Amino acid sequence: MATTARLSAVLASILAVALVLSVPTANGSGLGALVGGIGALLLVAGLIYGVSASITAATVAFVLQLAIVSALPVALSPPLWAQALLIVLIVEFATASFAARSRQVDPILVLVRSVGTAVTVGGVVQVLALLLEGSAMSGVLVRAMGLAALIVAAGWVTLIWRRSSAGPSASRW
Amino acid sequence: MNANPSPRLRAYVTAGLVGLGAALAVGDPGPALIGGALLALAVVGLTGLVTPTLSARLDPVSLSMVEGGEYLVALHLESDQTLGAMYADLGLDRMDVVSTEGGRLVGAHTLYMTSTSRVADAVLNVSPRGWGRRELGPVTVYADSLLGMFELSHTSLQQGQLVVLPEESTLRRLLNPLETNLHVGELVSNRRGSGSEFADMRPYQHGDDPRAINWRVSSRARSLWVNERHPERNGDIVLLVDAQVESGTNTEFVVDRSVRMAATLLRAHARRRHRLGLVTLDGFCRWIYPGMGESHRRHILEQLMSVAPSKVRWEAAQRAVARAAKRPAMVIALTPLLDPNLAGLIHSMRRSGIDVAVIEMDVEPALTAPTDDARSLGRRIWIMERERLRDRLASEGIPITLWRSGDPADVPIARLEQWRTSWRRRLG
Numbered sequence: 001m002a003t004t005a006r007l008s009a010v011l012a013s014i015l016a017v018a019l020v021l022s023v024p025t026a027n028g029s030g031l032g033a034l035v036g037g038i039g040a041l042l043l044v045a046g047l048i049y050g051v052s053a054s055i056t057a058a059t060v061a062f063v064l065q066l067a068i069v070s071a072l073p074v075a076l077s078p079p080l081w082a083q084a085l086l087i088v089l090i091v092e093f094a095t096a097s098f099a100a101r102s103r104q105v106d107p108i109l110v111l112v113r114s115v116g117t118a119v120t121v122g123g124v125v126q127v128l129a130l131l132l133e134g135s136a137m138s139g140v141l142v143r144a145m146g147l148a149a150l151i152v153a154a155g156w157v158t159l160i161w162r163r164s165s166a167g168p169s170a171s172r173w
Numbered sequence: 174m175n176a177n178p179s180p181r182l183r184a185y186v187t188a189g190l191v192g193l194g195a196a197l198a199v200g201d202p203g204p205a206l207i208g209g210a211l212l213a214l215a216v217v218g219l220t221g222l223v224t225p226t227l228s229a230r231l232d233p234v235s236l237s238m239v240e241g242g243e244y245l246v247a248l249h250l251e252s253d254q255t256l257g258a259m260y261a262d263l264g265l266d267r268m269d270v271v272s273t274e275g276g277r278l279v280g281a282h283t284l285y286m287t288s289t290s291r292v293a294d295a296v297l298n299v300s301p302r303g304w305g306r307r308e309l310g311p312v313t314v315y316a317d318s319l320l321g322m323f324e325l326s327h328t329s330l331q332q333g334q335l336v337v338l339p340e341e342s343t344l345r346r347l348l349n350p351l352e353t354n355l356h357v358g359e360l361v362s363n364r365r366g367s368g369s370e371f372a373d374m375r376p377y378q379h380g381d382d383p384r385a386i387n388w389r390v391s392s393r394a395r396s397l398w399v400n401e402r403h404p405e406r407n408g409d410i411v412l413l414v415d416a417q418v419e420s421g422t423n424t425e426f427v428v429d430r431s432v433r434m435a436a437t438l439l440r441a442h443a444r445r446r447h448r449l450g451l452v453t454l455d456g457f458c459r460w461i462y463p464g465m466g467e468s469h470r471r472h473i474l475e476q477l478m479s480v481a482p483s484k485v486r487w488e489a490a491q492r493a494v495a496r497a498a499k500r501p502a503m504v505i506a507l508t509p510l511l512d513p514n515l516a517g518l519i520h521s522m523r524r525s526g527i528d529v530a531v532i533e534m535d536v537e538p539a540l541t542a543p544t545d546d547a548r549s550l551g552r553r554i555w556i557m558e559r560e561r562l563r564d565r566l567a568s569e570g571i572p573i574t575l576w577r578s579g580d581p582a583d584v585p586i587a588r589l590e591q592w593r594t595s596w597r598r599r600l601g
Contacts (some may be wrong), residue, residue: 067195
């Protein structure tokens with residue numbers, strides 16, 4: 001394994017562990033930490049054994065961890081923007097690690113792009129969170145809007161995905 | 174270019190959908206915010222996917238290189254879309270990239286290039302390692318789509334072949350052929366004719382050049398005497414490169430040494446304007462008639478680069494040697510003498526009057542030390558058999574010398590010359 005691949009894998013693993021360890025464990029939120037821990041474990045194992053699906057598994061686990069903790073009466077730690085930033089960083093570094101196993105990649109570019117994407121996503125999440133705090137929407141309205149957003153997002157992704165995979169040069173997952 | 178979804182696309186889409194679903198389940202906007210942001214990344218990445226058509230070409234300035242030298246190779250990329258940032262895996266087999274222009278080297282053979290147009294050019298300064306024929310390419314270009322959601326790659330087919338010639342060492346002395354031919358060269362011929370080297374004197378005959386009259390001797394003898402001279406001629410040199418090695422042993426390096434010595438001899442003899450020929454004893458038994466000139470030497474060297482360790486078909490080898498050494502020529506055999514058949518071939522050449530010399534390649538460094546008494550005995554018998562083979566060749570007047578690894582190329586030549594001189598003295 002190339003040095004860039006190793007470094008990226010180590011960075012992704014450290015960030016994953018840091019994300020799990022920073023989650024509170026009081027009032028049953030340890031369940032969230034457990035789910036996140038399993039995700040981190042899967043990520044580390046996947047990075048060691050070369051299974052790229054572990055990135056998806058870990059990312060889903062971190063989102064579920066956030067969902068569990070936010071459902072319980074505990075203070076969210078780390079803050080939402082930091083969680084978004086960490087998740088994106090973990091995904092970017094882990095993906096770069098897999099890319100660097102099959103070809104040469106520039107470590108500086110990997111770092112710049114990962115940090116850039118993560119900071120942008122963290123910033124967007126924080127802005128949206130601030131906007132949401134100001135509004136009084138809750139209950140049935142939030143759920144209805146969420147469901148609609150989910151359906152629209154899923155449909156959009158499927159549509160664009162099919163279009164992008166339709167060409168003769170595109171391969172399947 | 175081929176587009177393959179990167180693991181980050183899978184992760185962002187799945188986690189984004191899970192985040193939206195989880196937000197609905199727990200009734201908190203937090204997971205939806207993160208999920209939405211991840212989905213937004215994926216959607217932007219998916220919309221920004223373009224799969225350009227790309228062509229990559231490697232153009233070496235010279236198709237013939239010498240190992241250790243530095244040569245320029247141009248890389249040209251052309252696409253129907255704006256290229257952006259990309260990595261080009263150059264596919265340069267056994268070549269060191271010394272410096273680059275138009276791109277940044279990432280790793281040994283990967284170039285990072287950026288271009289805001291549809292073409293990108295880079296110039297590489299490469300230094301080949303080892304000799305032989307090389308395939309250029311294939312060149313593989315990697316790029317990421319917008320936000321790295323897809324990994325784009327394109328592999329261009331092999332870009333042709335080039336020949337890397339071995340580095341030739343300089344020889345201070347050479348083994349000259351005993352017989353010369355009719356072309357002008359630097360060798361003093363045994364024959365009489367016009368030249369600068371004094372040979373003998375004889376009485377003047379009608380038609381002799383008056384400038385050849387030796388007036389001092391003529392005045393003493395009271396009749397006209399003329400000087401005879403040796404003309405300067407060149408000779409035909411045929412190199413016999415034996416590339417057969419025993420399978421399962423580490424003796425393949427012997428072929429490398431043989432080829433290097435052959436290249437050195439070719440260069441040195443070409444400088445003395447000798448005509449050069451070649452017979453390679455490998456699977457194909459290539460042979461080239463002796464000829465002169467730099468292009469002929471290049472042709473021989475390029476043929477030499479195709480030599481690969483393999484088994485010899487002896488019937489073809491005998492025919493090749495007989496054809497290549499038809500005229501009076503000196504055959505220099507470069508061989509590890511592992512096969513008695515080759516000794517037989519050298520014998521038959523000698524019997525048919527061909528001036529032949531043997532440079533034996535040292536194989537001992539490739540041999541492992543015997544581990545038990547039986548192997549030790551076997552090794553001793555093998556060494557004795559080889560010594561007997563050498564003695565038999567030497568007893569027929571064939572100069573033979575062992576070129577030990579570590580010795581410069583001059584050493585075996587000097588030994589052969591010494592051997593020939595002592596043989597002449599012995600014959601009186």
